[in-house]
C-alpha cells in the first residue's frame with residue numbers, strides 16, 4: 247500500500263501544535279514519503295525544526311513499535327554531516343519525524359540556482375562537499391546504517407556545510423509498510439545492483455555519492471536517457487561518463503572509482519577517503535576550517551568583551567548613582583527624596599540626574615529603608631530569642647531536677663521538645679502532644695508554659711521555611727550568605743559572582759553556551775544574573791544578619807528579594823541577555839559543528855596513514871533482494887491493473903514490451919513511444935510503473 251498524502255485540511259490548518267510542543271509554521275514541501283513542515287519547538291527555546299508527517303494508515307501495533315525503535319536508535323547518532331534526528335511520534339494515522347532544520351535548503355535547489363545563473367562549481371568546492379558527504383556516510387556505515395536513497399534532494403545545507411538528511415529513514419518506512427514492494431523512487435542515483443535487485447549494501451551509497459559528485463561538476467545527472475527506463479538500462483550497462491576537462495584528472499579518477507559497476511570492486515567510503523588526492527584535500531580542508539574557527543573565536547571574544555564592557559559600564563553607573571545618593575543623604579541628613587521637583591541636583595550644585603536615574607535612586611532608597619527596618623526588627627528579634635533561649639535553658643535544667651530539689655520531676659516534656667528541634671529526624675513532629683502533656687500537668691509556672699507555647703509555634707513556622715536542602719538554621723545561614731530560597735539546591739550566587747569576577751569570560755562561555763549549570767528554575771544562568779548578584783552584594787541591601795526569624799518578617803524579606811530581581815528583569819538590560827543567549831545558541835552550534843568536522847577530518851587523515859582496513863560489507867537483501875524482486879513484480883503488476891484497468895494494462899504492457907526490446911521499438915524516440923501509448927491509455931505517464939515492471943522482469947530473467 248502506497249502511503250497516502252496528508253489531507254489538504256491538515257496541511258493548511260494554521261497554528262497546529264503537535265505532541266504538545268511542535269508549532270507548525272509553514273509547509274516546506276511534499277516528497278515520496280510525506281510532507282515536511284517548518285515548526286518551532288516550544289520546549290526547546292522555540293528552535294526551528296522540521297517535522298515530517300508520513301501517512302502510515304492502518305499500521306500494525308508491532309510495526310509501530312519497530313518504527314519507534316528504529317527512530318530511537320537514529321536519534322542517538324550525531325555527526326556534523328548528518329541532519330540531526332530529534333524525535334518521532336505517532337499522531338493519529340501519521341508517523342511524525344522531527345529533525346534539524348537546514349536554512350540553506352537542499353542541494354537540488356542549490357544546483358538549480360547554479361544552472362540558472364550559468365555558473366559552475368569549482369573543483370575545490372566540489373572536493374570539499376564530496377569529502378563532507380563521504381565523512382558522513384563513513385560515520386553512518388560504521389554504525390551499520392545505510393541510506394538507500396541518497397540524492398541531491400536529500401542533502402541539505404546549513405551554515406554552508408553539507409548535511410545528509412533522511413539517513414536510515416528508509417529502514418523505518420520500508421519496515422513499517424509494504425511500501426518497499428511498489429516504491430519507485432528516482433533511479434538517477436541508484437546503483438546497478440539495486441536496479442537489478444541484487445541487494446543493497448554500503449557500496450550502493452558510495453555509488454550514489456559518485457552520481458552526486460558528477461552532478462556537482464556538470465549540473466546534470468550522470469546517467470541520462472529518454473525516459474526512466476532508458477536511464478535504468480544505462481546505469482546497468484553503460485560505462486560512467488568522464489568529468490568535464492576543466493576538472494583535474496585526479497578528481498576524475500576519484501569519481502570513476504565510485505562508479506565501478508561491481509559493488510565488490512567499488513571502494514567503501516573509508517577507502518575513498520584514503521585515495522591520495524582526497525588525503526591531500528583533507529589536510530587542506532582541515533587548515534581552512536582551523537582558520538575559520540579562529541576567526542569565529544575572535545568574533546566571539548570581541549562579542550564577549552563588548553558585553554563585559556557593557557556590564558562594567560552598568561556597574562560603575564550604579565556606583566555613581568549610589569555615591570550621588572549618599573552625598574545627598576549626607577547633605578540633607580535624611581534619606582527621603584522627592585522625585586519630580588523636590589530635589590534638583592543642579593540647584594544643590596550636584597550632578598543633574600535624568601528622570602530614569604532619579605527613579606532608580608528612589609527605588610534604591612526605598613529598598614534601603616526597608617532593609618534597615620528589617621535589620622532593626624531582626625535585631626530586636628535576636629535579643630528576644632536569646633532571652634527566651636536562656637529562660638528555656640533554665641527551665642529545662644529545673645525540669646530535670648528531682649521534684650524534691652525544686653524541679654518538675656520527669657523532665658521528659660522539654661527534653662523531647664528540644665530533641666525534635668532537628669527537623670531532619672524522620673519522626674513526625676507533634677508539638678501539640680508535648681504541649682498538652684505539659685499543660686495538663688499541675689505546674690503553675692505560667693511564664694514557662696507561655697514560653698513553651700511560643701517555642702512550639704515558632705518551631706512550626708520554622709518548619710514551613712525549611713527546604714529540602716537543610717535545616718532552618720542552615721537555611722538561615724545560607725540566606726545570610728546571599729543564597730535565595732529558589733537557588734538553595736543550585737549554584738549559590740556568592741560563588742557564582744566570585745567566579746564571574748575572576749573568570750567572566752570563562753563563565754560566560756560555559757553558561758551562555760547552555761553549559762549545564764542551571765538554577766532551580768532550569769533557566770540558564772546569564773551574565774545579567776551575575777551582575778544582579780554583584781549588585782546585591784555591593785548594594786546597601788545586605789542581609790548579613792540573616793533572614794528574620796518570624797514568618798511575617800521573613801515574607802517581607804523574600805518579597806523584597808523578588809522586587810529586586812523583578813526590577814532588574816524589567817530593566818532595558820534584560821534584552822541584552824535575550825539577544826546574547828540567542829546568539830550563543832547559534833554560534834555554539836556553528837562552533838560545535840566546526841569542531842566535530844575538524845575531529846572527523848583529523849580521524850580520516852590518521853586512518854589514511856594506517857593499514858587499509860577491510861570494511862565489512864554485509865549486503866542487505868530485504869526490500870532490495872531477489873526474493874523481494876519477485877514480490878515487487880507481483881505487486882507492481884497489481885498496482886498497474888488497479889490504475890489502468892485489466893484491459894488497458896494488457897495492451898500497454900504488450901506495446902511497451904515491443905517498444906523497449908523489440909526490433910521496431912529500438913529506433914523510436916521516447917516521444918514517439920509515448921504518443922503511441924496514448925492509443926491505449928489516457929495518460930501515458932501512468933505507464934511509468936509498466937516500464938518498471940518490464941525492467942524488473944528482464945532482470946529476473948537474466949538472473950535465472
Ligand SMILES: Nc1ncnc2c1ncn2[C@@H]1O[C@H](COP(=O)(O)OP(=O)(O)OP(=O)(O)O)[C@@H](O)[C@H]1O
Nearest residue numbers: 274275276277278279280282296346347348352399
Ligand atoms: N531538514 C530540512 N531542512 C530544510 N528543508 C527541508 C528539510 N527536510 C526537508 N526539507 C524541505 O522540505 C521539502 C520536502 O522534503 P521531503 O524530504 O519530504 O521530500 P523530498 O526530499 O522533496 O522528496 P523525497 O521524498 O523523494 O525525499 C523539500 O523542499 C525539502 O528541501
